[in-house]
Amino acid sequence: MRILWTLPYLPWPTTSGGKTREYHLLRNLAARGHRITLLVQSKTELDDATRAALEPWLERLIVVPRRPLRSVRTLLAVAFARPPMLASANGFSPQLQQAFETLLQEPWDVIQIQHSYAFQPFEAPLKQSGKPFILVEHNIESGLGAASYLDFPAWAKPFVRFDQWRYRQWEKRVFPLTRELIAVTEADAKGLSRMTSRATHLVVNGVDCDYYAKVCPDRYSRRLLFIGNYEYGPNVDAVQWALDHIMPKVWNIDPLVRLTIGGYALPPDWPQRWADPRIDWLGYVPDLRTVQREAAIFFAPLREGGGSKLKVLEAMAAGLTVVTTAQGCSGLTAIEGTHYLRGDDANALALSLAEAIEQPNRLADIGEAGRTYVRQYHDWSVSAAQLEGIYSRVHQQEDAQACA
Template sequence: MRILWTLPYLPWPTTSGGKTREYHLLRNLAARGHRITLLVQSKVALDDATRAALEPWLERLIVLPRRPLRSARTLLAVAFATPPMLASVNGFAPDLQHTFEQLLAEDWDVIQIQHSYGFQPFERPLQKAHKPFVLAEHNIESALGAASYSLLPNWAGLFARYDRWRYRRWESRVLRQASELIAVSEDDARGLARLSAKTTAVVVNSVDCDYYAKVRPDRASQRLLFIGNYEYGPNVDAVEWALDEIMPHVWQLAPNVRFSIGGFALPEQWRERWTDPRIDWLGFVPDLRVLQNQTAIFFAPLRQGGGSKLKVLEAMAAGLPVVTTEQGASGLAVINGEHYLGSEYPAELARIIASSLNRPERLEQVGEAGRAYVRATHDWAVSARQLEAIYTRLSPAKETANYAYRT
């Protein structure tokens, strides 16, 4: 199939769960013979490394710059436009809209738009051309208000309430225009269906299982690990909750435990706020496997977010036992006590960590159960087949003809 795919960010390097998902889906679809044109509006310039990572999988890569956050157009749109703040930041882009209009003149089997917050430049061209499209969402964005708006100053509380209202209206408007909606978990699919009155398909988050197959965690290391993208509010909240309320309990029970915290956009002020020498501030880690080999537990104290968590799936694929919350295990068909260990309460999470570190055989049992679960149900090849099945439903006549030609 010929696929036109839009993104409001470059999917390389894979510094977040969203970028990781997009990169691997694109790569797997291309490997299955589909021809993809990727249209990106990016806040960072396209460099040689990113071009080299993406172009082998694409028929065309088109990257346009996103205007600065503090531009007059952005500030005016955030304050007064109908779309909410996030959609305004990524919207009102004449060059992007014009390029998209030109692409719509071509013959496409599937048009896939990623994220309701990136939709504004595409709305009018799609309506004018009467083109059906697929909309994929990684989260129900209007439900992430607590994560997004908690970063605003207290005096902006009234604006935050107004913007939540705008997002609910915008989200419903965008979702209802799509021919097909795609979520990453069954819970999110039900939520999107309620907002749109449309049946929503699921394409699960996954992992390159072979990449992590040879990792052997160090069950005796007394080391915890958390990895996240700190441009995403739920990851910021997870670290702050852990260091304020959970790790003090852990260190009372097990003073030798170390907590390694890595990921993209790690806030510099954290090093000054928490100076305990048992905290390792790692920053972005390009290859997690060496670090996973030195770790006993992946600790994901997530209270906010949606969908399923790629960081958790990657840890499970590496055989790392995961200690997390109900939110950390959301979207996964896993059982507390079998595939992961969890609680919602700081003192109980601390007790689970301290007691488990003294039972390496228990860590081995949980880690390998998680690894087996991910390999069976969350490999990227599974996700690509799910997405391909959705495309086939939308273009059955063309797919039948292509199949007849191939055979």
């Protein structure tokens, strides 16, 4: 099929869960023979490394620059425009709209828009052309709450409530326009179905299981690992909660436990703020396997966010025992105590970590059970097959309508 795919970010390097998902789905669908044109509005320039990573999987790559967040146009739109904050920041781009209008003149089997917050430039061209499209929502944005506004000061709460109301109105406006609506977790699919009174399809988050298959974690290392993208507020909150409230309790029980913290956009002041020598600070890690094989446990103390967490799936695929919260395992059908360990407050998490790190054999059993689980339910080939099935159904419906 000829697929027109839009994104509000370049999916390389894979520094976030969203970028990782998009890159692997594009790669898997291209490997199945689909011809994809990717239209991107990006806040970063297209460099040679990104071009080399993406172009082998694409028929065309078209990148339009996004204006700075602090531009006058963006600030005015965020404050006064009908779309909510995220949609305003990613919208009102004449260059992107024109590029999309030009592409719509070509025949497409599938037009796929990622994220309702990126929809504004596409609305008028789609309405004018009458062409059906698919919308993929990684989260129900109006319900994310603190995950979207974590850095806002207390005095901005009235704007936060106003913007959440705007996003609910935006979803009510955008979702009925779609031919198909896709979610990444079963809970979100049910939530979207309740909002729209129509079926919402599921394309799960995944992991490249073969890539992580040969990782052998060091169950005796007494080392915990957390990896995140720190442009995303919930990851910042997770580290702060862990270091202020959880790890002191762990170290009171077992002072030999070590913690590795890495990921993209790591705040430079953190090593001084938490200057404990048992913490190892890393920046962006291009190959997670190098740190996964040194750890005994992947510790994900997430309190905010949505969807399912690719960092958790990647840890499971590497055979690491995951210790996390209800939020950290959201969107998964994994079984607590079999595939991962869970605690939802600082005391429970600290006790779970301290007990588990003393039991290497138990870590091995849970880690390998988690590895088996993600291979069966969350390999990217599973996600690509789910998406391909939706494409086929849409194409059959269009053929049936054409014949009628």
